[in-house]
Amino acid sequence: MFDTVLVANRGEIAVRVIRTLRSMGVRSVAVFSDADADARHVLEADTAVRIGPAPAAESYLSVERLLEAAARTGARAVHPGYGFLAENAGFARACADAGLVFIGPPAQAISLMGDKIRAKETVRAAGVPVVPGSTGSGLTDAQLVAAAREIGVPVLLKPSAGGGGKGMRLVRDTSALADEIAAARREARASFGDDTLLVERWIDRPRHIEIQVLADAHGNVVHLGERECSLQRRHQKVVEEAPSVLLDERTRAAMGEAAVQAARSCGYRGAGTVEFIVPGGDPSSYYFMEMNTRLQVEHPVTELVTGLDLVEWQLRVAAGEPLSFGQGDVRLTGHAIEARICAEDPARGFLPSGGTVLALREPQGDGVRTDSGLSEGTEVGSLYDPMLSKVIAYGPDRATALRKLRSALAETVTLGVQTNAGFLRRLLAHPAVVAGELDTGLVERVVDDLVPAEVPEEVYEAAAAVRLEALRPAGGGWTDPFSVPSGWRLGGTPRPVGFPLRALQEPVEHTPRGTHTVTGDRVSVTLDGVRHTFHRAADWLGRDGDAWHVRDHDPVAASLTGAAYAGADSLTAPMPGTVTVVKVAVGDEVAAGQSLLVVEAMKMEHVISAPHAGTVAELDVTPGSTVAMDQVLAVVTPHEEAAE
Template sequence: MPVDLRIPFEPPFDTVLVANRGEIACRVIRTCARLGLRTVAVYSDADDGARHVREADLAVRLGPAPAAQSYLDIEAVLAACKATGAGAVHPGYGFLSENAAFAEALAAAGIIFVGPGVRALGIMGDKIRAKNHVASHGVPVVPGVARAGLDDGELAAAAGQVGYPLLIKPSAGGGGKGMHAVAGPEELPAALAAARRVAAAAFGDDTLLLERLVRSPRHIEVQVLADNHGAVIHLGERECSLQRRHQKVIEEAPSPLLDAGTRARIGAAACRAAASVGYSGAGTVEFLVSDEAPDEFFFMEMNTRLQVEHPVTEMVTGLDLVEWQLRIAADEPLALAQDEVQLHGHAVEARVYAENPEQGFLPAAGTVLALAEPAGEGVRVDSSLAPGLRIPASYDPMLSKVIAWGADRNQALRRLEQALAGTVVLGLHTNLEYLRLLLADPQVRAGRLDTGLIERKLPSLPFHRPGGPDLAVAAVAALAWQRRRAGLPDPALDPGREPAADVPPWRRGDGWRPGAPAAQLVSLAAGPGEDRQVQVAGTPGRARVGTGGPDGAAIEVMLHPGAVTVDGVRYPAAWAVDEEATLWLNYGGRTMAFGIRDRDQRLHQAPEQLGHAGESSPEVRSPMPGTVTAVAVRSGEQVAAGQTLLSVEAMKMEHRLTAPLAGEVTLNLKPGDLVKAGQLVAVIRPAEPGQNTKDEAHA
């Protein structure tokens, strides 16, 4: 709960436009409502009907789905402010939150920007300028080269002075995009080219900087608050070392690494960095700390906005950071001095993403068919989810954040694990199981963290593989769905409902025979090449299921509303079937997906499997919905097996599609084209014996 400072709030504005979407828009709206402020949501066509749109007092459409034509369109946001009388704009994070031109445009229109001034945005928005600036104010920085205008040759020459291993970073932007670790000089040219391409595409600026790569690095950031009257305080630090590809996954406050003395020193350095640019509002100063030398820290960058992980700071301080952003924007002085800031207990946050960890963390899209979010002592959920909500592929894949507080770190971790176990999202893949596996890791439990830990642990994480009981429950749920489609409700699931009178018994799909009902065959696709045929005898209210397991014993399954009984043991459960006949099942604390295959599909696939046994398919399909960002070959060109054909981006992730075999490629896509998950994007006509492939021609 927020600290009660008993300060009345009388701002010079009564309406706040939230220039963002998703969970952060919902979170800002919640605080505004508590303070008695009217809120305005903005949305793109992809977010029509989104939760933040429903929760705001007013909502204004900005434009079509692409962010450049909606959430990043400054003129459209200004028009929404004028149409609704918004006197202030809260930018959330991402999109326009650190855009100096946006802040200037709002000021010119007489609208308050809930964020820092243009000078702070300008200096801290450029990594090179920021690093040089804070170094001149006594803030320690990582050794490196940070000068604008250096070409690849000059960077290569400077790399020898920096020393290997080193890190390439785009000067503009954040979130790890375009960052590359380089072990030696032979890797540098290709890494520079890749970093420039990503930086130019993502941020419109391909300026790069080089830094010494700190070994066993830990990512620790300090939350600061600064008012317009010269006061700057810090609210302690957050440990953000659990990252994958430079994207944070689990964060906590305070860090288990720092002692009280280092905490005070790193906090003072963060305040110096903020004061050096006349900072105003809430901001975060990020530091790199070596696990091998925890008393040393180096400035990385300053995020001139609210951070995704701000709830853990709120949980241990009792302060509402959004409220203080609004109060500072209304020109109020800070009500707390540094010595009055106290940290109580420990808080841990996990980010729930729409992605499939078992398929290389490919972004996922879909419709939320069923939803259960946790609650309880010390548990908080910041979410954008709602039943029936369509999750688009156009934006960041984060769906929600689950946060747990405890009197100590162990209690916070236990509560978070229980909260994640109680989170159910059916209709799309999420990283919930992956989060729980990370929290169970002995090194994570012990607080022995670094930014490379997840990458090292991933290959050995024991992801659940659906076994006999899972297949049995899925088969009975699939049977229930098939019965409902045929107008045959089950008494246990649909009490009081009678079967449709006009359905002939031989069309009901319930195993009806003139004598006794026969066992029914349910075909499930548990994954690529994992089709299983399951025999179900009975109805979903009571069934005996033979899964073909090694012991050959049948499993007793009973479905109930919100639960399932397996061999006499009752478990909470939820299931739903989407438009593609995919069964989404949450059972035993895990969510699984099974394709329900009918007889026609089985007959169609049989000859395909016979014809392509042991061969690579000549078809290339997009594994996710997204936008084509690059096409590397021309239609009709000879390609080698493994050669990159095109790249598809969705939810801030770029995925390269490669040729499965050598031959002549046919494709008709160009950058900017939209593709669906499973869409055919290229076909390879296999090379004839003796025909040169691209590699052979250049041998």
Template sequence: MMFDRVLVANRGEIARRVMRTCRALGVRTVAVFSDADVDAPHVAEADHAVRLGPAPATESYLDVEAVVAAAVDSGAQAVHPGYGFLSENATFAQAVMDAGLVWVGPSPASIRLMGDKAAAKARMRKAGVPVVPGVDATAMDDEQLAAACEDVGFPLLLKAVAGGGGKGMRPVHDGSELAEAIAAARREAAGAFGDDRLIVERLIGRPRHVEVQVFGDTHGQVVHLFERDCSIQRRHQKIVEETPSPSIDEPMRTAMCQAAVEAARAVDYVGAGTVEFIVDADTGEFFFLEMNTRLQVEHPVTELVTGQDLVAWQLQVAAGQRLPCSQAQLVQHGHAIEVRVYAEDPAAGFLPQTGTVTRFDVPDAPGVRVDAGVESGTVVARFYDPMLAKLVVHADDRAAAVARMSDVLASTVLHGVRTNLAHLAEVVATDAFAAGEVDTGFLDRHLPDWTPRAADTTELAAVAAVIAHHSSPVAAPTGSRYRDAAERGVRPAERDPSDPWGRLGPWRLGPAGGTPVRLVEGEAEHLVRVRGRADRLSVTVDAGLDDPTAADVTLDHDPDDHGRTVATVDGTRVPLALTVEPGWDGDQQVWVHVGGRTVLLDRRPVTHHADNTAVGGVGTLASPMPGAVMEVRVAEGDRVTAGQVLLLVEAMKMEHPVTAPTDGTVTVLHVAAGDAVEAGAALVEVTPDDEQE
């Protein structure tokens, strides 16, 4: 019998994904939420919702007692953990079962065994599954670990015994890096998993990351649902996944899938799991990497090529039913690709971003699937993983799938938060990706020091024309970000609605007429002047310079098929979606989707002069993002050298070092370990040597 009510012990995209299948099966759902997620989409879509606690995950989504109590009190019969948070926590799984509920996942024993990388490698070795050479002894202290590293030889990889997702993982290329790498890996592993034990593995020179989806039931049946290639990664986090893998041939596919089935059988596996392998691109060997005892983020590509609903399989197996298909009945059709959309700035080292999603639109098209945790109005907070959505495509073959993904990335609009959409579009557009030449060093090799393309003259003319044509009084802004600013004494600019010059738009009399629009993109600044009416606009870009560019622009009265405004600039059609957010001191942020990508511009009053002075002075280092200070390594008066790590800031489960830009002396410390900081907050002041008396 299927369950009547299931609690989903997660948030965001995966919570909504699980609830979608539950609704299709007629199963009622219970959501859990923190104070930061009270208005989140997954809460609104559930049949019932229970508050867990404050925003930090440790006080809400990771609180075992609170989640189990929510399940019991809400009348749920089963708990689905999704991925992340407590999904691979054996203690949580056991607590759910002890409360008389059904755990939608493998047994606590399987979770515990496969979550311990050292024990998992030993079991796989015994089962005949190839493993990466290394030292996987448990409980090694720093001295023993250093000795093990010498035995394995450099380059090598330090890995946390518990966990995954790149946490507690550090490559080490020579002995001079070892002490700092051990300390950093232990610290990150302890913070992420509460376990700082490490193992050592040989570092594969050109690794490809290929994994196999497996499924087992309580009746002894184990099957695989083929492989997925997850080689394109940043900071050990996957960003592009696809199936079938372009990196392996049919004999390797057969061998790898069979090895994955044997791995699952070796631990009496029940439910959805993924056996991850590392493939040496130089030798063609493959090795067991780890097993994720849960549903993977990238499961949609498997669903699209097999036609199966893996969440439905999970619920059916948890209810005691047999697997819906035998191995012989499982076949692949076509090719599927998934990309992960993150709230991050690729041009700034992929730093996590926060804010409010003001517009999110993925045009509906055949072969396109969107699994999203956000919608227009969703607040992206600093407390959780920065993944916003997954864009997935399916086509008859890989070339068609690549083309379809390119179209989707070019047409997706996401405003209000910086994302990696433009970066993903360039990944998919590379010749190497089209050829299937992928490995984990793909980004460093093909897109090093990536920066987004700046808006060109045609795009600036179109944007300015739309802004000028739709000019209206700037209302006092609302929402949490503006309330917070008001509490700090920062007041947004307001325009008198009765001011006729504020209502007239670009239509003016005299040669100096028109609407001046000052647009700033990074360090580039443009003064654009717009004259005329929508049926005939004259637009001058960089009007204050000796060699301005003039353009004739008309605006279509009817939007295009995707609801975007269409500007015709000197005969070229330029569709654009534009969102203007009121700011302070007359500034506005203009999010514009144009030319297949999103551009963020500041619209400033023409008389406004920017102050580019660093916060607190020339030598002040500011926080690169909202987060918390993990560790302060210096004190006031300390001498520091260029590149020295001064302190660590943690945000969205990632650790970010703040380093000295030059040789000098620490003169002021603005923060202490444990302090919460906003983006741009002053952290530490360093006086350069050449400025000291």
């Protein structure tokens, strides 16, 4: 076994890998960019090496700097985690050339399965069913359009080199193909450095089921059952579970054998995942989508139902050990469900969020596990992936696991950064989810029902209570009645104390009307006989996984920022990020809804469109500009008829 392993990643997966290294008595080496100098994974590792400035291209994606860090610390092996260089064949080869063991599959397997076009051809030859779609690599835009027309819409555009939903586009109208192909290529190029696309038939209401495989260097390949990953937003998984309620034993065995054959077809070694698309009405008709040649984000649910530590087996296989068990020894016991906590704001259309973690509470124990890269004081920026942590629950059956996970999400507190924890808790209580009636479009269909349209009154009551308490004079003795926030007036009727507050865009004047208690990091208010208790930190309040940033409303400052205050003609940044595309110039005539700019944050693109027909009067950014949330980007003066 290796004595020292370098973890070429960051965040929760780096912390997760370091935990297993410590349990095995293996020394861990963390790497960090300037943005992560005080990050949790850095503090938990045995040693850490700075590898560059904040941009990933100059740090976590720099093969040269990672290899230099390994050499400086005496590491014998490199664990890539997931994301960044985990599925980069060039990195795997560079590690081997440097005398390091890459804790993952051979470079040729990464290369083969990383090209979705070649991967489909390879597994098809091995007898694995694949999704109907285009053939051949390097298709031009015209060839992609022709293939889509031949298959028939709806179709799915997919980057050949990618994964994680990046660059994927569902197209239901052939007239939109050109624009969607351009957008998919742009995102694929930014995410993977390769804009090669393929097109596949879209299967309506599909289920996404993947099989975990494990292979050693001695010819042994086993599968560890399936994971259901059908709860997704924008092709990104948000909840995963094992096993799937859809599969019976016969289908599970057949899909598992197909996954094993897919792994054998590329000479696989280590932990990997074979992903299938499954028609919900016919589980026996499953199609290979792709193979992820790395550890998956959702690997903890497999660990909980099998009792295996997948990171440990990655290390053992990489060290040359054979698997100590066969297919017949694998048993799935109980049920496990995972929810991904991401830095995103459900109230703003799930746009990426950021900030400093002011208060943090992450549940552990009693069938609950949290894998996290957070600590209080962590600065969440826009440069890296928005996933912050994962909350996983285990129980003897699915109902118990669901109940435990909902409870754990209600206990989760992350103040200072907006997250999706409360949304996920409500999603897990949706009748279709409880019944196991899942498909990849379910979340998008019910999302509006799971995001409250308004801020609850008790939130404003709690925020006002905190401010009221802050105004009370300290100390004993005589008190000036004018210094007491009671609304008392000399010779007049007492006037209730009100506070101008803003949690969303519209300000609210709130006057406390209930009773309250403010102590330390908690505030409790009672309205209409109901007591509500919140966690608090600075201007943040949290409850049941939800969080609200309730600021004092300053009309003058508000007039300078925010779409609601900058005027209907102004286009503002919906999230902190970087302007990647500018399609217009000052003086251009634009149509209503025309795409003008693209802002990117946390690997997500957001298109800024013209609010109405008019003329571009101001343009305050260029490609590469870093922008803050609500910053004015451009102003479009409406045409006379539009103004009318």
